[in-house]
Amino acid sequence: MTATQAPPVARQGIGDRVAAVLPVLREHARRVDADATFPTAPLDALRHSGLMGLLVPTAHGGLGGGLDDLVRVAAELSGECLSTGMIWAMHCQQVAALAVHAGPELRADLLPRLAAGQVYVASVTSEKVKGGHLLSAHAPLRREGDRVHLERDAPIVTGGSNADGFLITMKDSDTAQPADVSLVYADRAQLTVRHAEGFSWDPMGMRGTHSGPLQLSGVVPESAIVGGAGGFREVALRTFVPVGHIAWASCWLGAARGALRAVLELVRSPAGRKQFDLDSDLLRARLARVRLDLDTTAALIAQVVRDTGLAPDPEAPDVQLRLNGLKVHAAERSFAVVDALVEVVGLRHGYLRDAPLPLERMFRDLRSASLNYANDRLLGANGALVLVDRGVGLAL
Structure with missing residues (x-):
């Protein structure tokens, strides 16, 4: 070729x-x-x-x-x-x-x-000492010339057992402050990867993600530090956090939309028309609210995408409010959509595990959304930002 x-x-x-x-x-x-x-x-x-x-x-x-x-x-x-x-x-x-x-x-x-x-590439940002707090780290990098040694104990690494490489947050040195975080890339071949003994992955939903604990140790070149020594905060604000929230929200929205597509295919089929009254005001109202949730989430994603590309200051209160709010809104409303659709189609189509529709699986999967970087933490941050943003800067 x-x-x-x-x-x-x-x-x-x-x-x-x-x-x-x-x-x-x-x-x-x-x-x-x-x-x-x-x-x-x-x-x-x-x-x-x-x-x-x-x-x-x-x-x-x-x-x-x-x-x-x-x-x-x-x-x-x-x-x-x-x-x-x-x-x-x-x-x-x-x-x-x-x-x-x-x-x-x-x-x-x-x-x-x-x-x-x-x-x-898998992401390694959680740590036993700090939990899921993104902009701090406690495990330090240790340098020998142009080589960087790392040892990292992570309680949650999505897909880590199957990853070919890792992006890892580390404290920049032994003497650095926890807020001096460096982002380090390592190929799997550069690391010793250990799995926690006795760990068993059997969650309610998102069962394919294998978000388990890993212990990582190895040596990489100084050039493997992404964004410069201690530069993760800028990486996080400019790229890591907005892309992460947009990606998560899009996944949750897509799952909820997939659920609605499956339900519409059922109720509009010849067999479905015999079971469901498409002229029912209750059915139509439920479907209308489901569609409204999907459309408002999609609109908020689109605005946060615009913010990410155009906002001169990623830390501006209105930008941060929409970014954090996107994660919370998408997590809550996508789950609510599937919950509502279970009510629409009932026990046979929506609740049984062997039903042809995937609602039961999607319900369990989307229950995790509010826990994936806890909504309460983001709402607390947004409450403080609301008090700062006195002009109530909306995306108008």
């Missing part, structure tokens, strides 16, 4: 790539959930599709996609399997941080491998 001859998949548009992988997610979704199995086959399909490099610039072999593309793809994937959608979306969050903030040496080495689907 010559340099001008791209493989067939490279000539496909993003929509075509998504359409090619959706049947794989659909085929494996029930088994992934039933067995709490990491979605290996769906992830392999995503690797082959080029979508693992969605946010990698075209100069490095990626698709050069933007946040609008991330939103659409995350929603479509999650409509079939929320575990797979979330794994992919969180990988894209890591890719965004690398594409924007990594130094030239790391970018040249890593971005082409990401574009080729060779590297699935």
Whole structure:
């Protein structure tokens, strides 16, 4: 194959790539959930599709996609399997941080491998001492010349057992303050990865994500620090947090939309028309509220995407209020949508685990959304921001 001859998949548009992988997610979704199995086959399909490099610039072999593309793809994937959608979306969050903030040496080495689907990156930000507090770290980096030693004990790493690489938050040195956080990339081959003894992954929902504890230790070059020594706060404010919240919200919205699509297909089918009264005011009111929840969440995602690209100050109160509010709103209303749809179709179609509709699985999956960086923590932060934003700066 010559340099001008791209493989067939490279000539496909993003929509075509998504359409090619959706049947794989659909085929494996029930088994992934039933067995709490990491979605290996769906992830392999995503690797082959080029979508693992969605946010990698075209100069490095990626698709050069933007946040609008991330939103659409995350929603479509999650409509079939929320575990797979979330794994992919969180990988894209890591890719965004690398594409924007990594130094030239790391970018040249890593971005082409990401574009080729060779590297699935997991995020390591939780820590036993601090819990999920993002902008602090306690485990220190230790330097020897241009080499950096790290040892990290993380209680939760989504997909970590299957990751090819890790982005890890660390305190910049023994003498640094906990707020002096460095973000470090490490290939799996550069680390010793240990699993906690006796750990068993058997959650209520999101069963394919394998969000378990890991112990990581190894040595990387100084060039593996992303955003400069102690520079994670800037990475977080500019890229990591907004892309993460947009990605999560898009996944949850996609799952809820997938639930509505399944219900509409049922009630509009010949068999469904015999069971459901489509002229019922109650049915129509319930469906209208479900659609309103989906539309308002989609509109808020679109505004936060605009904020992320255009806001001169990412710490401005109104920008932060919408960013934090997006996560809370999407988590609450996506779950509420599926809850309402269970009421619409009843026990047989909405509550039984072996029902053809995936509502029971989606209900359990979306129950986790409010716990994925706790809504209460974000609401507390937003309450303080409301008091500061005296002008009540809305996106008008």
